[in-house]
Every structure is written in structure tokens, then in C-alpha cells.
Amino acid sequence: MxxxxxxxxxxxxxxxxxxxxxxxxxxxxxxxxxxxxxxxxxxxxxxxxxxxxxxxxxxxxxxxxxxxxxxxxxxxxxxxxxxxxxxxxxxxxxxxxxxxxxxxxxxxxxxxxxxNHPRHNVIADSKPRALATAARSGLRIPATLITNDPREARAFVASLPNRTAVYKPIAPPGQRVFNGEKAAVWTSPPLGPDDLTDDIAFTAHTFQQWIPKKHEVRLTVVGGHLFAGEIHAHSDESRIDFRRDYDALTYRVCTVPDDIRCGVQRLMSAFDLRYAALDFLVDHDDTWHLVDVNPNGQYGFIPELAQPIARAIADLLEGRMS
Amino acid sequence: MSTALTPARVEGDGPHQRPFGLRTARPITPENTMSVPQTTYCPEQQLALTDDGVPLVTAAATGTTYATDAGATRRDMQWFDDAVSDSDVDAPEEEE
Structure with missing residues (x-):
């Protein structure tokens, strides 16, 4: 062995x-x-x-x-x-x-x-596919539009409850090199219809309903075990996307509602994944909205969970857990 | 480590027309770019060791100890949040 x-x-x-x-x-x-x-x-x-x-x-x-x-x-x-x-x-x-x-x-x-098998990671790493599979698995996702049509984009944002959306890139990873310098394209600040320019026509763009949130949850799944940690943002930047300002974050281990647990298990099964790191926005009504599926996401950044997750992965690899 | 960056530098001096999404690009500034500490690889343990011979995963300065520390979070998330494929040996070579 x-x-x-x-x-x-x-x-x-x-x-x-x-x-x-x-x-x-x-x-x-x-x-x-x-x-x-x-x-x-x-x-x-x-x-x-x-x-x-x-x-x-x-x-x-x-x-x-x-x-x-x-x-x-x-x-x-x-x-x-x-x-x-x-x-x-x-x-x-x-x-x-x-x-x-x-x-x-x-x-x-x-x-x-x-x-995970890399082939399964590839399939789950497609954001459009992940959103569709999550919705079919019973998980709530934000209203999302992918388009290169500026008029369609403005109409979509105008139709949302707060007439507000965020832009986010479709393809991983978040960092790219532009003009020789490293830069990241993360979730944008909230945008209204008038913020959207005709430059949307240059390529595909994803716009997603802006969800006013209490906090985010990073839910790490290892086999049948779920490890959830609330991510609380304490700066304007980190409230938009927690990757923008790590220094302003605090964490708290939390439990997972039963309906989310069931949906996540269906999602993992649909993608044939043994490991995934899922990102949820939790709104002020305590509704969980799935925004990201990371089939190979980091797990060490919530200190209280790093060791238990490593142990669970070792259990999987050793054959102690299916 | 790159020099100080500004959004203007990321946008550059090239053509003014760019995809809308790239207008939201943010520079990775030196302040939020971490450097990997000096380590040596231990063939027996198959782990990186610090200068003191401690596996980096258990060294006090890493993001994997039990103490909550914002800098540790940043290290864990950013050391390798780069262009290397997260998911795939099947992706086209150019994607790696």
C-alpha cells in the first residue's frame, strides 16, 4: 500500500x-x-x-x-x-x-x-456547469447572466431586486498578467445598469445578483464529512470579495443546515468528487446561496479546521472512509 | 517582488478598448504578496523543513497552526494562488 x-x-x-x-x-x-x-x-x-x-x-x-x-x-x-x-x-x-x-x-x-481524479476536477471547475449542477442538486444560487450583449446585461441588472449585480470572471484562476504585471480579476463592487459599458461585447461576461450578506461560509467537503467555517468580513473591500483583504477577516466554525447538507451531497455525487471547497453567501434571512465550487480549493485558512480536514483526507486516502 | 502597482499600470498604455471585466482587474501589490520562507526538502519526510528542521506545516509561522492570524490566512491563500492549474492535467498546456 x-x-x-x-x-x-x-x-x-x-x-x-x-x-x-x-x-x-x-x-x-x-x-x-x-x-x-x-x-x-x-x-x-x-x-x-x-x-x-x-x-x-x-x-x-x-x-x-x-x-x-x-x-x-x-x-x-x-x-x-x-x-x-x-x-x-x-x-x-x-x-x-x-x-x-x-x-x-x-x-x-x-x-x-x-x-480527486483530475478529470472530475475539470468538469466541476466549469462555473456555468457548477451553477447548473448546484441548482439541480437543490442548492440555491444567485440569479446569473452570462452574455456578451451589453443591452441584455443592462436589462438583467435592471430586473434584479436592488438593480445591483456583481461582475465575476468565468475561467479560473483569479490571477493573470496584464501588461507584464500580476493582477487579479475578482468579484467586482456592486454595479448598476448604468455602470455597464458596451465593452461587454468583447467577450463573455458573468453578472450575478448582488446578495447583501451577513457573512460567507467556506464549506469543505471530504467524503461524507462537512467542515464549515463562517468568514466574517470587516472592511468594505473584503465584504465585496474576501480575497481582496485577508487582514480584515475573522472565522468561526459553524454547523450546516440539513437542506444544504443534502444538496451538497447530491452535488458531490453528481460531480463524482471526494473533496471540494464550496463558497456560500449567507443573507440576513439565514438563506445560504452557493456562489462557487472549488474542486481543489485551499482548506488551511480556517485554523481550527485545517487539521481535522487533513485527517479526513488522510482517512480517505488510507481507505478508512469511502 | 514587483514594484508598486497602481490600477493605471494594470490598465497600461495599450489600446483603450478592453473587455469590460478587465476594467475591474486589481494589481497584486507587494503588500499583499507573500514570499515563501527559506526551506529545504526532506526526502525522508517528503516535506519542506524550516532552517530549524521543523516541518513547515507545524512551524509556528505558518498558516496551519491553530492560532488565528490574518497574515497566516493570506499566506495560505496566496502562496500558490497563481497560474498553475488547480484542477487539471487534461487542460491544454497553455492553460497551466
Whole structure:
């Protein structure tokens, strides 16, 4: 039995917590960053008429692993594959593509427990798909419009209860480089119909009903276990999007209403996820509105929950929890 | 670490017409960008260790101890809130 952890080698705090927990339990762990292949890791896989699974393994700087020993995989933000810098740009692109196809193809064909399988993450990471699946699962979502039609956008915002919406990007991640500088496109401040310009026509834009909230909840789901923490914002910036001002946040562990619990379980089942971090807005009537599904979201930032969540993930990987 | 940024710099000197959503882009300022502490990788524990030989996940300065600390939150959320794919080895290479 070996738990394979596919992540960066240095300082990936959610993965580090899980590795530390597995180490303490004496569970064999093999940590590898796919980004090390092919430059620092040798991979060999064989299959043929006498085998139904890939056999072989990889040999790295510190240790070796046989594919057949792997019983579970924890997939947590690995690096892109790195190739020899001596290659030309075109050759490097081809070499990366081949390395990626080989590594992912062999690893993803392993019949073992995944947290989460990357293919399931991809499906759940689509915001339009996540909203639709959440609604079908019985979870309340804010009124949402995706459009590149400025007139449609203004009409949508004008139709909302407070004639107010927020803009948010559709594609992850939140940070991009613009004019050579790192910047983030997060949830915008509240917008009225007159704030919307014809520049909406340049691409798809998402507008979502502005929900006046008491607080947010980060609900982390591990197997059948739910870990919920209220996020209380104490500045104007963090009230718009808590990522805008971390210093103004405080947290409190909370319970999950039964209807939310049932909806979340349906959502997890629909996406075939064993782990997810869900973001809810809780309004002044205590109604929970799901605004974000993060199939591989951070979990360490509510201190009281970090260790219990790491233990639950370790339980999943060890096979103590389904 | 980048130099001081302003919204004007993010908008840049290029064409004035841009997608509406990019008008809401906010610079990642030095004040809210954290640097990763000095660590070494321990092959046996398969963890990053601090200079004192303590696994970073249990070191007092990290965001994974039990004490609530705003800076710790920021570290946990931002160290790797970057362009690396969160979810996918199936995504196109350009997305990573």
C-alpha cells in the first residue's frame, strides 16, 4: 500500500498537511511533482496481452515507486512538466506535450482511489456547469447572466431586486498578467445598469445578483464529512470579495443546515468528487446561496479546521472512509 | 517582488478598448504578496523543513497552526494562488 501524492515538492500547504498526517500514521507515502518529469524523473511503463494494467514505475532523485503499489492518489496542484532548456521552443513544446500525455495517461489509468481524479476536477471547475449542477442538486444560487450583449446585461441588472449585480470572471484562476504585471480579476463592487459599458461585447461576461450578506461560509467537503467555517468580513473591500483583504477577516466554525447538507451531497455525487471547497453567501434571512465550487480549493485558512480536514483526507486516502 | 502597482499600470498604455471585466482587474501589490520562507526538502519526510528542521506545516509561522492570524490566512491563500492549474492535467498546456 502506497499513497501517491502528486504535488509540488516544496511548500504546498494542503498537501504538506496530508503528507505529515500520513507520515504520523506510518502510511507509506510517495510524493512526486509531475513537473519533475522528464528532467529529473525516469518513467517506464509496460503493458501487453498478459497485463490489463500498466506496470513499471518511476525512479526519482530520492526514491523509486512501482505503479502496482499505489492504492490511492492525492492530486494537489502539481507543476507543469519541465523539459531540458537546451531544446528549442518548438521542440520543447513538443517534448512537454509528449511528457504530459505519457505521464497523465499512465497515471490516470491506475485503478485506485483518487482525491480527486483530475478529470472530475475539470468538469466541476466549469462555473456555468457548477451553477447548473448546484441548482439541480437543490442548492440555491444567485440569479446569473452570462452574455456578451451589453443591452441584455443592462436589462438583467435592471430586473434584479436592488438593480445591483456583481461582475465575476468565468475561467479560473483569479490571477493573470496584464501588461507584464500580476493582477487579479475578482468579484467586482456592486454595479448598476448604468455602470455597464458596451465593452461587454468583447467577450463573455458573468453578472450575478448582488446578495447583501451577513457573512460567507467556506464549506469543505471530504467524503461524507462537512467542515464549515463562517468568514466574517470587516472592511468594505473584503465584504465585496474576501480575497481582496485577508487582514480584515475573522472565522468561526459553524454547523450546516440539513437542506444544504443534502444538496451538497447530491452535488458531490453528481460531480463524482471526494473533496471540494464550496463558497456560500449567507443573507440576513439565514438563506445560504452557493456562489462557487472549488474542486481543489485551499482548506488551511480556517485554523481550527485545517487539521481535522487533513485527517479526513488522510482517512480517505488510507481507505478508512469511502 | 514587483514594484508598486497602481490600477493605471494594470490598465497600461495599450489600446483603450478592453473587455469590460478587465476594467475591474486589481494589481497584486507587494503588500499583499507573500514570499515563501527559506526551506529545504526532506526526502525522508517528503516535506519542506524550516532552517530549524521543523516541518513547515507545524512551524509556528505558518498558516496551519491553530492560532488565528490574518497574515497566516493570506499566506495560505496566496502562496500558490497563481497560474498553475488547480484542477487539471487534461487542460491544454497553455492553460497551466
Amino acid at each position: 502506497t499513497v501517491l501524492v502528486l504535488t509540488r515538492q516544496l511548500v504546498e500547504s494542503p498537501a504538506d498537511l496530508v503528507v505529515h498526517e500520513l507520515n504520523q500514521r506510518g502510511v507509506p507515502v510517495h510524493r512526486i511533482d509531475p513537473g519533475d518529469f522528464p528532467r529529473q524523473v525516469m518513467l517506464s511503463g509496460r503493458i501487453g496481452p498478459e497485463h490489463h494494467d500498466w506496470t513499471g514505475g518511476w525512479r526519482g532523485q530520492h526514491r523509486e515507486l512501482a505503479l502496482g503499489d499505489v492504492t490511492a492518489v492525492y492530486y494537489r496542484r502539481p507543476s507543469p512538466h519541465e523539459v531540458d532548456p537546451a531544446l528549442s521552443d518548438d521542440d520543447a513544446r513538443w517534448a512537454r506535450s509528449e511528457a504530459r500525455a505519457a505521464f497523465t495517461g499512465i497515471v490516470q489509468s491506475m485503478r485506485c482511489r483518487w482525491v
